[in-house]
Amino acid sequence: MKNYVIEESTREEHGLVDKGIVEYNLSKVPFTQEPSFMSINRVIKGSNGDMLAGVNSILYCWNCLYIDVLWVRDGFRKEGYGSALLNEVEKIAKEKGCKLIHLDTFDFQAKDFYLKHGYEVFGVLDDCPLEHKRYYMKKNI
Template sequence: MSTRIEIKTHPKEDDRSAILKPLRAHNFSKAGDPKPESIALLVRDENTDEIIGGLYGEIFYRWLFIELLAIPEEARGQGIGSRLINMAEDVAREKGCIGIWLDTFDFQAPAFYQKHGFTEFGHLDNFPSEHKRFFFQKRLA
């Protein structure tokens, strides 16, 4: 096989999909079907029905990855974040997950996740500059 490497800035979704295809085939051959599934817990403004925040995650290989968790500033302190985490845990258990993982920055909510039983399994210093990016997990009983 003859190959060449091309650098492409601003790749399209087709480019990502082309890279993902052999990776998924390899992973499937080694670890089986990841049974991917997306979940969203939407926080809506009761007056306008507009989505103003929520939680978005992906389940694969029996782990829920929380990709996004956002609460608008004016709705913070009302327990919405805790309700979202608890609901996500319930969904993960219902789907047979063994755990949940996520990443967050030091200027976001690491203490919030620790309060909810998540433990750090890694971090990156200076990501972004002068900050840390944390990786947390929580095993489900």
């Protein structure tokens, strides 16, 4: 490799990188869902309209669901809001043909919560962040 420059990408270049990997993946394994990427995001609000909890997830390419974030406001944890949201996105994903869900969580977050809901650890990243663990989890549905 000669005569090259590494620089911060523009928003357009960021999109081209994403588009490039999607096209490559599609050339190797056909997508099994339409649209290829479908957000499944839900919130729970209290009677005054304040958001108490939420989940952001995406059903992608091969009917796999990736749960990016599941959050419950302090003071409302352990009241069933997280379970209600998890059950909701799992139900929607299953209705759309999903067979596999995956996510990651830290040792100071919700590993035991996900284990209780049938998820299993398939990988651990030590010292991410330092002196902590990041757990990669999955569930077949």
